[in-house]
Amino acid sequence: MPKSNTGSDAYDPQTIEEKWRRRWEDRHTNSVDIHAADRPYYNLMMFPYPSAEGLHVGNVFAFIGSDIHGRFRRLQGWDVFEPIGFDAFGIHSENYALKVNTHPARLIPANIARFTEQLKRIGLMLDWDHEVRTTDPAYYKWTQWIFLQLFKGGHAVKKQAPVNWCPECKTVLANEQVEDGYCERHPGVRVHQRFLAQWFFTITKYAKRLLDSLQTLDWSESTRLMQANWIGRSEGAELVFETPAGTPIPVYTTRPDTVFGATYLVLAPEHHLVDEVTASEQRDAVGRYRRSAIQQDIVSRKVGDREKTGVFAGTYVRNPATGESVPIWIADYVLMEYGTGAIMAVPAHDERDYEFA
Numbered sequence: 001m002p003k004s005n006t007g008s009d010a011y012d013p014q015t016i017e018e019k020w021r022r023r024w025e026d027r028h029t030n031s032v033d034i035h036a037a038d039r040p041y042y043n044l045m046m047f048p049y050p051s052a053e054g055l056h057v058g059n060v061f062a063f064i065g066s067d068i069h070g071r072f073r074r075l076q077g078w079d080v081f082e083p084i085g086f087d088a089f090g091i092h093s094e095n096y097a098l099k100v101n102t103h104p105a106r107l108i109p110a111n112i113a114r115f116t117e118q119l120k121r122i123g124l125m126l127d128w129d130h131e132v133r134t135t136d137p138a139y140y141k142w143t144q145w146i147f148l149q150l151f152k153g154g155h156a157v158k159k160q161a162p163v164n165w166c167p168e169c170k171t172v173l174a175n176e177q178v179e180d181g182y183c184e185r186h187p188g189v190r191v192h193q194r195f196l197a198q199w200f201f202t203i204t205k206y207a208k209r210l211l212d213s214l215q216t217l218d219w220s221e222s223t224r225l226m227q228a229n230w231i232g233r234s235e236g237a238e239l240v241f242e243t244p245a246g247t248p249i250p251v252y253t254t255r256p257d258t259v260f261g262a263t264y265l266v267l268a269p270e271h272h273l274v275d276e277v278t279a280s281e282q283r284d285a286v287g288r289y290r291r292s293a294i295q296q297d298i299v300s301r302k303v304g305d306r307e308k309t310g311v312f313a314g315t316y317v318r319n320p321a322t323g324e325s326v327p328i329w330i331a332d333y334v335l336m337e338y339g340t341g342a343i344m345a346v347p348a349h350d351e352r353d354y355e356f357a
């Protein structure tokens with residue numbers, strides 16, 4: 001006869017897990033004083049967004065992997081601190097609040113209570129004595145403090161920049177949230193481009209140091225490449241071309257030595273000098289081109305293998321090295337966010353310029 005599973009020796013998760021959860025809580029088993037620890041080990045997993053009624057299976061999948069690592073380290077004798085918190089600001093929480101028509105200030109604490117209950121039931125070795133919530137004024141005053149220090153130090157600046165805009169999310173999207181020109185959350189909705197005043201941290205100043213330090217990290221090649229693309233290029237120079245009317249057009253280039261081969265100048269469609277440099281007979285064509293460029297998201301404009309389009313502005317600038325007149329074009333493969341929004345085109349040296357030419 002098969003052994004019965006209903007006897008008193010059967011495993012009953014409800015009872016057993018409850019017993020151990022209680023014991024961990026009573027003894028603060030997973031609470032660590034990281035400053036006083038002999039062998040401190042910080043095992044951080046990304047905090048969940050409490051933007052739904054409960055955890056999704058992807059959260060659990062990621063947390064368990066991290067928790068296994070933490071437990072392994074603890075068994076090796078480390079004082080493992082496994083922090084937990086809730087990152088409740090931002091678009092995910094806002095959209096969920098709109099969807100269920102409840103104010104975030106009421107909704108978020110209820111969601112956090114549910115998330116907490118679920119996280120505890122999974123049995124992760126999280127330190128609940130040091131829980132943080134990004135929506136807590138005692139927490140975000142430090143976020144604000146950090147911003148103010150950067151601002152005072154001249155590292156936070158406000159300027160106009162093009163952004164990806166989803167009319168359905170009613171907000172700005174990161175490049176990673178745009179898929180083939182559509183919103184990742186609204187597959188039928190085209191992402192547009194908007195020009196908005198935004199805050200920037202001047203990390204470009206530190207690009208070289210950031211790129212150099214990236215080499216010392218024990219990360220996968222694909223992650224390092226992604227980071228390098230975010231940091232961007234660091235070395236370049238600004239050259240000034242001049243219109244016949246004497247208006248200077250600063251141009252950013254990583255190859256100032258190629259200025260002798262510059263055969264035309266290209267402005268981004270959003271460049272503030274486009275109106276000024278457009279000849280009256282080209283005004284209609286340039287206007288049409290700018291309107292169509294603004295309909296596009298920034299990601300598709302960056303895609304390398306896309307066919308290059310552009311329109312002649314009808315005027316010329318002086319090449320500062322040769323003194324020759326070179327035509328001005330408006331083309332959407334030039335982005336305001338990169339350099340000055342104006343480039344000199346050197347078809348012999350740049351693949352993009354060559355294709356366009």
Ligand SMILES: [Zn+2]
Pocket residue numbers: 166167168169170183184185186189
């Ligand atoms: Zn959207």
